[in-house]
Amino acid sequence: MATPVIGLKTPDSQRIKSIDALRGLVMLLMLLDHVRERFFLHRQVSDPMDVESTEPALFASRLAAHFCAPIFVFLTGLSAWLYQQSARAESVSIFLLKRGLLLIVLEFTLVTFSWMGNFNTIYLQVIWVIGLSMLALALLVKMPRVAQWLLAVGIIALHNLLTPIQFSVDEWGYSLWTILHDRNYWIKTDWLAIKVSYPLLPWIGVILLGYCAGPLFAKQMFAARRTARLVGAGIGSLLLLLLLRGFNLYGETLPWQTFASPVQTLMSFFNFTKYPPSLDFLLLTLGVMALVLVWLERFNAARFVSVLSQFGAAPLFFYLLHLYVLLFIYTVFFAFYGANKGIYFGVDSIYSIWLISLLLALLLYWPTAMFAEYKCRSTYRWIKYL
Template sequence: MAKMSSSIQRNRIRSIDMMRGLVMLIMLIDHVRERFFLHLQVSDPMDIDTTSPSLFFTRLAAHYCAPTFVFLTGLSAWLYANPMDSANKAKPTRNVREFLIKRGLFILFLEVTFITFSWGASFQTLYLQVMWAIGISMIALAILSFLPRILLLVLGLLIVFGHNALTSISYVPHETGYTLWTMLHDRGYILQSAALNIKVSYPVLPWIGVILLGYACGPLYSQKLDKARRGRWLLGLFAVSLSLFVLLRGLNIYGETLPWELQQSAITTLMSLLNLTKYPPSLAFLLFTLAGMFLLLFAFERVKDTQFAFLDTFGSVPMFFYILHLYVLLVMYGIAFFIWGANKGNYVGVDHIWQIWLIAAGLSLVLYFPVKWFSAYKSKHNAPWLKYL
């Protein structure tokens, strides 16, 4: 996204980049966990009887990443379609459909090539994960972008609030409708053979709802809306989302497949309450995570330019950071395996969660410098390919 000259627009874009940057660093922690704590895997939802509080809340923090990315992708698409000039006057709208389709297809290409290889160093099994969900959601938004914004908002709300009612629908492999429903709502394998396996880890239907909501909320960042009014909207969205979460989840009414229960301690009771389904993301999951995103967007818009500047840097080139950190982790794991061998069953890993956080902190410092260089390079050049990173 092009940098804008007015102070209001700098704050506006900076707050979005800071939000992206924060979830990128949280994602880094989670991916370090997936590399070096794989001997203690977590399920979805998590098993609170076998998951320590430190592991539980580390994983819970990562739940904020995907909803934030997808929502901000939709919001950024609206900003792309409705640009402003240096005098804060509206410019002619741009063809967002073409941009979304091209970028969505590019992200899908990355998912089944560079990203898949970074996790398994092979292509025997393709895991269609978060980038698949983002790519498909962008293409879906492109197809639906001709609709009035109010209809996109209604459709997004219907999907996000209604998809939990579809949980009882299921298909078995080879049954008509199985492949489509697996891609939309039930994670699983859509192809299993000796040559190739394809597993849908991120069913896309709820994520399509989230990107539609993000696009519909784009005018919150219009120049016609001043900072104070936008702040009231963000706080209002936070309050409504959190209140609905407390009501629906607190009373086990609707929106989550696994009801919470009182446990033997306060911490495990809290874990039960926050033990939310991510695949696909339940209504409770989305209300909880998007509430936090709205609050942080409100807060980030009120920090000084010199505060949390490193978050702005990481968030300005998210795709570059995403691919870079995956391959750095792949190399790190290979080196560790060569030096220490499999010290945790079939894996090489560490003993404690605090070590995962320490490794992630060190990596963030190391990766900051190439990310900062690429961010500066991108801001000074207008090559078309840079828009995709």
């Protein structure tokens, strides 16, 4: 007989540990990528990456970071469904609208300043796109279930067909298309520049897909059935990826090529477009995500899952904290050593980036864990937003 849901929730809360652990895992990958952007910016990577000029270790670091945004957005939709099932007075649409607007404001203010130290250029990145996706989901939760599934899969599968559509800066559709699909400057003047780094449209499909997947984590769902569906979805996504990418059929603008080096050939195969995320990009990241969720649930009682879940239980707190810690560290080192890498201060090796990321993860664990515990106990509603 299949066993019902067990071991999903932590003993002192109603949070699902495997989901928090997955969120925590990708936040550590995000930390690695942001350390790279702070201290290895003199070795910038393109999108997709240049396989011939990008060393394998740097390619692997960037590829690992590709998992962050899709999983963040998917889990946001999944969490919205779980919120809807809880006994709360506030509707899920109102909650999504309020949270989405908050994230957009944070992107324009605290997040922008943490990166640039000023507001001359505003890069609208992952927090912005999660906020906009939540606003979209606030409307889409009213749709019939079948329509939600069709829309989510349709956006993810078909948005690559829109790639040839482009607008010049003086055309009427430029601003809207920049927000929806093309990574470009939304506003550019002598005193202000706003660049949309994360075009919105594909992420609406991802957040809606996460919302549709919510019933897998319902209290009445049997663990064996959830596992079977997640494994099926994960393996099915990866097999479809191998088919589409293997024959360069569809799903990625840049076809993979054979190089003299097997490593470079493998890099070429997994070199996907992130801005906006291609179908192949999402098949890889969401396919692996489904399998990792199963793995984390299986090891639910393990110490490492508990550690990861602490990072994932206070995601916005950790996000803002690590950005300002990185800004502080970079400012101090720049003041002492100056620009040793062109106009930047930086380190010589990607392996140094890995070491710095590990040290920062250890440093930030305790304040994040303390805040997560405080948030769980707190009766202040605004605390829950962090």
